[in-house]
Amino acid sequence: MTRPLRLALATAITTLTGACMDMGNMDDGMMIPEVIEVDASEGPFQPTAAPDLDPAPNVVEVALEAKVSDIEIAPGRTLSMWTYNGQLPGPRIEARAGDTVRVRFKNSLPEATTIHWHGVRVPAAMDGVPAVQSPIAAGAEFTYEFVVPDAGTFWYHPHVRSDEQVERGLYGAFVVRGDAEPATTTDRTVVLDDLLIDSSWQLGEFDPMQAMVGRQGNVILTNGWAHPIVEVARGGLHRFRFINAANARYFRLALPGHRLIQIGTDGGLLPASREVDELLLVPGERADVLVVATGEANEAMEWTSLRYDRGHGTGDLPDAVVFQMKHGSDAPITTPAIPDALVPIAALPEATVQREIKLEESMAMGGDHGAGHGSSMSSDMAPVFSINGQVYPDATPLAASFEIVEEWSIVNTTEMDHPFHLHGFRFQVVSVDGVDPGVVAWRDSINIPAEKTVKFRVRLEDNAGTWMFHCHILEHAERGMMGELEVAAP
Numbered sequence: 001m002t003r004p005l006r007l008a009l010a011t012a013i014t015t016l017t018g019a020c021m022d023m024g025n026m027d028d029g030m031m032i033p034e035v036i037e038v039d040a041s042e043g044p045f046q047p048t049a050a051p052d053l054d055p056a057p058n059v060v061e062v063a064l065e066a067k068v069s070d071i072e073i074a075p076g077r078t079l080s081m082w083t084y085n086g087q088l089p090g091p092r093i094e095a096r097a098g099d100t101v102r103v104r105f106k107n108s109l110p111e112a113t114t115i116h117w118h119g120v121r122v123p124a125a126m127d128g129v130p131a132v133q134s135p136i137a138a139g140a141e142f143t144y145e146f147v148v149p150d151a152g153t154f155w156y157h158p159h160v161r162s163d164e165q166v167e168r169g170l171y172g173a174f175v176v177r178g179d180a181e182p183a184t185t186t187d188r189t190v191v192l193d194d195l196l197i198d199s200s201w202q203l204g205e206f207d208p209m210q211a212m213v214g215r216q217g218n219v220i221l222t223n224g225w226a227h228p229i230v231e232v233a234r235g236g237l238h239r240f241r242f243i244n245a246a247n248a249r250y251f252r253l254a255l256p257g258h259r260l261i262q263i264g265t266d267g268g269l270l271p272a273s274r275e276v277d278e279l280l281l282v283p284g285e286r287a288d289v290l291v292v293a294t295g296e297a298n299e300a301m302e303w304t305s306l307r308y309d310r311g312h313g314t315g316d317l318p319d320a321v322v323f324q325m326k327h328g329s330d331a332p333i334t335t336p337a338i339p340d341a342l343v344p345i346a347a348l349p350e351a352t353v354q355r356e357i358k359l360e361e362s363m364a365m366g367g368d369h370g371a372g373h374g375s376s377m378s379s380d381m382a383p384v385f386s387i388n389g390q391v392y393p394d395a396t397p398l399a400a401s402f403e404i405v406e407e408w409s410i411v412n413t414t415e416m417d418h419p420f421h422l423h424g425f426r427f428q429v430v431s432v433d434g435v436d437p438g439v440v441a442w443r444d445s446i447n448i449p450a451e452k453t454v455k456f457r458v459r460l461e462d463n464a465g466t467w468m469f470h471c472h473i474l475e476h477a478e479r480g481m482m483g484e485l486e487v488a489a490p
């Protein structure tokens with residue numbers, strides 16, 4: 001059955017200003033709508049778990065194949081996507097902290113790829129970046145193997161031509177459980193994404209003009225489905241592990257009428273739960289949230305992404321529905337106690353090394369920097385992104401030593417926000433625009449607001465190698481806003 005699709009025509013959302021022209025997209029002379037609303041429907045809510053192919057305890061072996069597949073994202077709407085195992089998102093990898101994870105990977109895509117384990121502290125050789133691994137050619141195989149040291153909500157995705165490969169559908173959740181997991185009624189993974197589709201409901205063209213604000217989609221996907229419904233037991237305490245896998249979209253999540261109880265960030269559980277009305281989740285970032293399902297039987301509530309201004313007119317886009325949470329018809333069950341203390345985290349000591357990382361943007365002639373993008377650029381000016389004056393890969397790696405605590409000041413010199421991500425280590429934010437965030441938490445991804453500075457501390461543990469840091473708006477990363485940290489024994 002095909003349900004009606006309401007197309008909000010671009011003309012209805014023409015209040016975008018100035019530099020934001022680049023958010024509109026042409027499709028055979030027709031404007032592609034900036035928002036496509038899809039009615040709620042039953043979809044596959046939870047990503048399927050990858051079967052563990054190794055019977056040994058403490059070893060998780062998973063087979064992943066990257067390939068082109070047809071994927072249904074709404075009733076009757078099927079797109080040709082790039083997938084892991086023919087699924088969107090890819091299979092959810094599940095392990096316990098301390099396990100060895102082995103991933104037998106086969107690349108059946110038409111081009112080379114890698115897999116990066118975002119947020120998992122792996123040895124550098126397993127990090128899946130071109131600096132340490134030549135991309136796995138079309139038709140080739142590679143086995144990734146590493147120990148997962150930390151519990152938390154992580155994810156995986158390619159690290160070559162990531163702006164296009166991730167947009168095409170290559171991403172999956174990676175959940176590592178520890179000994180201190182709170183007792184909840186449910187524990188679900190929610191992978192958020194958006195796709196830019198054209199008037200024939202296929203992926204729209206990859207146009208260098210999308211680089212400025214990143215490729216913001218017009219259809220929001222929750223676990224690979226547009227506007228799915230998840231049924232929850234009334235009274236229950238429901239855990240949602242959110243992952244933002246979108247190229248560029250900021251999700252400012254809220255559930256009207258409900259408080260959100262955040263229990264975890266990128267790097268696992270917080271020391272204590274905290275109640276919030278909304279939660280900003282930038283590309284690459286994760287958050288673990290508990291919700292008590294209060295309300296009437298059969299009541300339907302919409303998880304919403306509130307409008308957010310990250311620069312260049314993005315604040316003019318309307319609020320967007322993400323997915324629907326629907327109460328069951330049964331009487332409320334007993335709500336499990338909301339855990340208060342979770343996992344203690346010691347604050348890192350004063351740093352002995354300080355660094356300044358400046359995020360910059362400029363316009364250049366024919367400047368579609370970065371490999372492999374169509375040269376269909378007709379206008380002469382294009383944005384170029386850089387860090388400390390260097391456009392990756394033409395960048396000098398930063399040198400660092402083991403066991404040193406460093407303090408990084410990430411200075412955003414631009415008029416838009418950038419989500420900053422560091423590989424291999426986890427950090428603690430100590431100030432955002434001079435203000436102490438008031439929570440000690442492990443992170444690997446953090447928003448750097450426009451024209452503001454965020455400081456974090458990181459202990460560079462004994463993990464030698466080359467580690468990337470970059471903006472997680474993938475169009476920015478692939479056009480120069482990326483750098484390398486070389487960590488070695490002192």
Ligand code: C2O
Nearest residue numbers: 116118284421468
């Ligand atoms: Cu999720 Cu270097 O990336």
Ligand code: CU
Nearest residue numbers: 418471473476
């Ligand atoms: Cu950026």
